[in-house]
Amino acid sequence: MLRYWDQIPEKASNSVEETWLDTGDIGFIDDHGNLWLVGRTNGRIKSGGENIYPEEVEAVLIQHPGVLSSVVVGIPDPRLTELVVACIRLRDNWQWSDDSFKYSVQSNELFLSSTILRLHCREKNLTGFKIPKIFILWKTQFPLTTTGKIRRDQIRKEVMSQQLSFPNKL
Template identity: 65%
Template sequence: MTEACSSLTFKTLYDPTSNDSGQSFQLSSDKRSSVVNQPGCVCVGKPAPHIELKVVVEDSSHVGRILTRGPHVMLGYWGQISTRASNPSDAGWLDTGDIGQIDDNGNVLLFGRTKGRIKSGGENVYPEELEAVLSQHPGVSGIVVVGLPDPRLTEMVVACIQLKDNWQWADLSYDHPAENKDLSLSSEILQIFCREKNLTGFKIPQSFILWRYPLLSQQLEN
């Protein structure tokens, strides 16, 4: 996620005691979020003085596409005619492909990539945020959140779950009910867990799948 901003220069890591916000950045909304340690995001610090950033918000949240401009941005590819920005106000800005926000201290928070965003019921859902929350459950060893086509919601949020040793899946649709209720998980239990972690309703997966195959992260490790 942070690799997508490799063209940007950040001058400091997040310092909660610092009120220095003298960087040149813009927001597409007059309001800023004061949430810093939000689940599923990475704080990468403040942009360097020669870098401009702005966040283009598309819904009711303060999270949106991160755009940048400045001497660090190339003019274009050799021999390729540059395409005009879809929004005239974005002309001259480079869309980094990252999703994030800027907090009250001027720190940049990255939530994920535009291509990974799930559009469900008109709302934007970021898999990284859900995965960070669900991975906190003691029975979950692996988690991948994806969006599947849905005629009503456009995309339905689905979580593929891998269980830790000695834990069992106890969904009603599952053939083998769990023997130990203290070490059992189900869709309902995980949805309740999401609500307890203050996840907004539309972000909570509508479906949980017990995944028995190696996840992508595990394949890369091997």
């Protein structure tokens, strides 16, 4: 593959023999020769000198029965470079609470909190630095591109504007 259809590469190659197209995908090949894609270069979060791929964190969060969907982004932080932030959409009959796990018999609703989701991440063996520092309840659909991909840039902007409105509790 030489290039994407109808696009001029950002970095034009001087070599006629160069056959590598950088798609921005990040992955690895395991011992059995299988290719595993773990994320994209432009989505990678740098926190405390570590690389975090949002897709890995999202895959863990979506395993919780109360999470309908999630988007993980990094926002600027003076100490860590970026903070890991998870935007969460809840399933029906689930409520967000700042308290720990509760169950309401009368309304048959389950409650979810930052504490519960951090515990869930630990139980699923997500490395400590990858566990989100901030959880935000997202009440609307996540913004999508015309091809149906998540608009992380737009979500990041909205999260950053929310964080400027509220003092940091870290």
